[in-house]
Amino acid sequence: MPGISALRAWWTGRPSAAGAAVMATGIVSIGLHLTGAETLSRIALGLACAGWVALGADFVVRLVGQRRRWVAEARSPGALTAVAATTVLGTRISLLGGQTLAEALLALAALLWPGLLLLVVRHWERRMPGTVFLCCVATQGLAVLAATLAAAETTAWLAHAALVLFWLGLVLYGLALAHFDRRQVVEGAGDHWIAGGTLSISALAGAKLLSADSARLYLWNDDDRGVLRDVTVALLVLDLAWYVVLLAAELARPRPGYDVRRWATVFPMGTTAAAMLSVAVALDVDWLQGPGRVLVWVSVAAWLAAAAGAVLAARAGTGTSTGGGGDGTTPGITSTARR
Template sequence: MSRGAAHLVEEVHPVAGAAVMGTGIVAVALFSTGHQGLSDVFLGLALALWVALAAVVLVRLARDPGGVVHGARAAEALTAVAGTCVIGTRVVLGGSDDAGALLLIAGAALWVVLVVPALRALPPRAHGGTLLLCVGTEAVAGLAAALAAARGASWLLVPAAALAVLGLVLYLDVVRRIDPREPVRGHGDHWVLGGALAIAALAFANLHQGATALGAAPDLHGALRTATIAVAVAAALWLPVLVVSEVAAPRLRYDARRWATVFPVGMYAAAASVVGKTEGSGLLRDVAGVLVWVAVAVWAVVLVGLLGRVGGRVAAGRASAHG
């Protein structure tokens, strides 16, 4: 491995998995709003990023296993769970149930391995990225619920519901540790304050859809619908706060944590689309139709920043090698 490549590998932080999450959820949002062709492109990109980051982890594991284990204790490591399950959700939407099942197994296994160390390392003062504990948990719940409906496997709704509730408990535990000034001080991951609730709303919407379609737990359909609406409203209440915080404190330099901005914006679009369909709300579907293009635009801007950063580092590495 060249010195420049090795340097890039060492620079990849666990939060880089948010690029998979962001790209994957944009694929989900595009599919949910009727743009299947472009959604397929984003799905391909998300899969390519997933494979690339998996390769980076394997290289690091061979070079520095202790460092990998230490990094896996951070809540940001759960981007691996969320990215895997978001891709799984998209392939299930596209009709690939078997691939979705494999990704659910992989995502659930990663969650089991990563969630306990992350909980043990939970700091007294948290930040937006710490909410990936909630996001990873809700991502597994959402994929399990979607797969339950697709395969007629009503038993999957039970662990999915348990994880969806656990995700909200984790959200509340982390939020109480976050500085109220996080929206104006964060580096992009502050958007997870709203995005974590948006993915929870999507998980509950999938549960409601699955339980209704399969005729499972009819006495709980009303509770699932209420939970979906309540969490969606809570997520929506964060949106003006997050937008105003960007205007009040612009953060225009590239930061890898900006991929944790892409994900919530895409998740807002996906959640609005699914909840809109579940509730028969044309307004929510129209909102989703607008937000999906906002998500694509934010994704493109962050990608340009990433390419500029990588190009600069490669050029600096070459200059150093020739110096």
């Protein structure tokens, strides 16, 4: 059947970076939960879980039956979406009360993280697209999930491990920034937004670390808490500055065609909203709630646009893009793996 053949062609041509769709859906679910839109949040969570299972099964199939392709994709930054997507999903499940499942997802992400991180970093080049920041996103995703579980289960060692990952993530951000091609801000096909999204998930990790503290745990003294608070606020401010710059670049040079990397635009939008709402609670800054709620719905609108593009691409069987590569390359597995 033509429809099934087109869908099969689209799925076969799907790059490893498609895990950003699960990341985007999961973070939108978290944002909706923080605004109280629980029904919509659970629908998004269901979609994220379905996507994660499908991508996980495909990950195993490629590992067993397409080893050369799996190794090539494991070296690309997009491979780290496997870790990031798992941590985002685990964080939402933890917020839902499923701590055992969230712990299992944390263990799985922690198992995948070091090997993939080393493979990816060893193959960095001088000028890279926004996916170079996924090393930091995956690391901070682990910090967010560990801190969330630490608060839910009153476990100090998890919070301390999350703090180490938080600082490591910031170091990785600095290293990735040195390899980022600044021209991607006006030429990127969507993944350039991760340059700002990395700061938003870092701010979210900081907020989770602050919220994990309690009289029972007493994780941080006044000095530690003060430093963590200042760094978290600075990260949020820098993230919002990136948000404005990236949005202005989109308006100055519109890139309307669908590309699978557009999911990497939705994720930073959703993470910025979640970070703003979480910082508002952690630091008791009520006025951040309003803008945070607005940004949640902006991310929902971006998610709907990306989903519509993905459906049209799947029906057409065009693989990663219905427009162009967005960065002067031919869209598809070859260009994505090379990145």
